[in-house]
Amino acid sequence: MRSEHRVTSVRSQERGTAASATAVAHPNIALIKYWGKHDERLVIPRTDSLSLTLDIFPTTTRVQLAPEAQHDAVTLDGVPLRGEAQRRVIAFLELVRERAGSLQRAVVDTENTVPTGAGLASSASGFAALAVAASAAYGLDLDATALSRLARRGSGSASRSVFGGFALWHAGSATATAAEADLGSYAEPVPVGDIDPALVIAVVNAGPKSVSSREAMRRTVDTSPLYEAWAVSSKDDLNEMRAALHRVDLDAVGEIAERNALGMHATMLAARPAVRYFAPATLTVLDRVQQLRREGTPAYATMDAGPNVKVLCHRQDAGRVAEAVRGAVPDGTVLIAGPGPAARLLHEDGP
Ligand code: DP6
Numbered sequence: 042m043r044s045e046h047r048v049t050s051v052r053s054q055e056r057g058t059a060a061s062a063t064a065v066a067h068p069n070i071a072l073i074k075y076w077g078k079h080d081e082r083l084v085i086p087r088t089d090s091l092s093l094t095l096d097i098f099p100t101t102t103r104v105q106l107a108p109e110a111q112h113d114a115v116t117l118d119g120v121p122l123r124g125e126a127q128r129r130v131i132a133f134l135e136l137v138r139e140r141a142g143s144l145q146r147a148v149v150d151t152e153n154t155v156p157t158g159a160g161l162a163s164s165a166s167g168f169a170a171l172a173v174a175a176s177a178a179y180g181l182d183l184d185a186t187a188l189s190r191l192a193r194r195g196s197g198s199a200s201r202s203v204f205g206g207f208a209l210w211h212a213g214s215a216t217a218t219a220a221e222a223d224l225g226s227y228a229e230p231v232p233v234g235d236i237d238p239a240l241v242i243a244v245v246n247a248g249p250k251s252v253s254s255r256e257a258m259r260r261t262v263d264t265s266p267l268y269e270a271w272a273v274s275s276k277d278d279l280n281e282m283r284a285a286l287h288r289v290d291l292d293a294v295g296e297i298a299e300r301n302a303l304g305m306h307a308t309m310l311a312a313r314p315a316v317r318y319f320a321p322a323t324l325t326v327l328d329r330v331q332q333l334r335r336e337g338t339p340a341y342a343t344m345d346a347g348p349n350v351k352v353l354c355h356r357q358d359a360g361r362v363a364e365a366v367r368g369a370v371p372d373g374t375v376l377i378a379g380p381g382p383a384a385r386l387l388h389e390d391g392p
Pocket of ligand 1 (some may be wrong): 045070071073074075076084091164165195196197198253255344345346
């Protein structure tokens with residue numbers, strides 16, 4: 042591991058007084074999608090994926106050890122987490138405690154600037170920030186690769202948010218033992234030359250999604266007759282995209298990203314019962330993106346587990362693309378994002 046990729050180097054020791062650490066991470070948008078798991082418990086995906094970490098919507102998470110407490114206390118934007126969301130954070134803390142050999146409970150406070158559950162990757166920034174903060178608070182000294190593996194256990198896409206810019210998540214081997222599969226499944230940065238991308242994000246609906254991405258990908262793998270074909274073609278998409286990034290060809294990157302995302306949604310539409318995230322406004326934006334291309338502006342759409350559309354374009358065209366998208370969905374919110382930084386510790390308070 043190269044030293045510039047180390048996220049945390051300072052150890053915080055658990056002694057009488059409580060250690061705490063605060064970390065910040067940004068969401069990422071996959072250009073080659075992660076859709077489908079081999080192993081639900083370890084979060085081992087069926088395919089490699091490749092993403093761009095954004096410079097907007099950071100998540101900030103503080104983990105403070107609570108030596109006297111009987112239970113973990115978890116809040117999101119000041120409100121105690123309940124149900125499945127709370128269960129996932131506590132299961133993640135258990136994993137960190139197991140590795141640290143600690144029984145201490147923690148107080149976890151998260152501030153999200155992204156609408157939660159709207160297909161804008163709040164779980165990616167959330168678990169990347171939690172991995173960095175919790176490992177520091179519990180005194181684990183992890184390099185960025187180990188942090189990526191750890192973040193993956195919270196939410197697969199979080200493995201990529203540990204890194205800034207473009208990141209490739211290696212699925213790892215399907216036939217390996219659990220320990221080998223875990224070791225082989227991590228993200229790493231993809232160095233790219235002089236490229237200046239922007240993602241214009243059309244938030245057409247910021248409410249929570251009808252089916253969680255976790256449930257939707259499970260149903261797709263289990264029931265969609267199109268799934269295997271997409272997984273195979275996604276491998277070719279990834280190879281072609283890596284070549285396109287290598288030659289700094291943003292238009293080819295966009296074309297490949299758009300077909301990969303549409304293919305992923307095709308697998309869901311063929312699931313039983315179908316999972317359809319597209320809303321009427323989604324299609325309106327997709328039409329507008331095609332029109333932009335016909336008018337000579339390179340712009341390419343990608344969509345995740347929700348109705349919102351992210352449009353990849355050259356930075357110099359971002360204003361024009363945003364204006365066109367805004368005109369198409371006057372009730373929506375349109376934002377411009379660029380490449381964002383790696384997850385990092387803001388500060389760490391030793392005992
Ligand atoms: C459509 O990472 O949220 O955004 O691992 O079950 O937590 P879990 O899933 P999650 O899925 C993201 C799916 C996606 C595509 C992607 O980000 O690659």
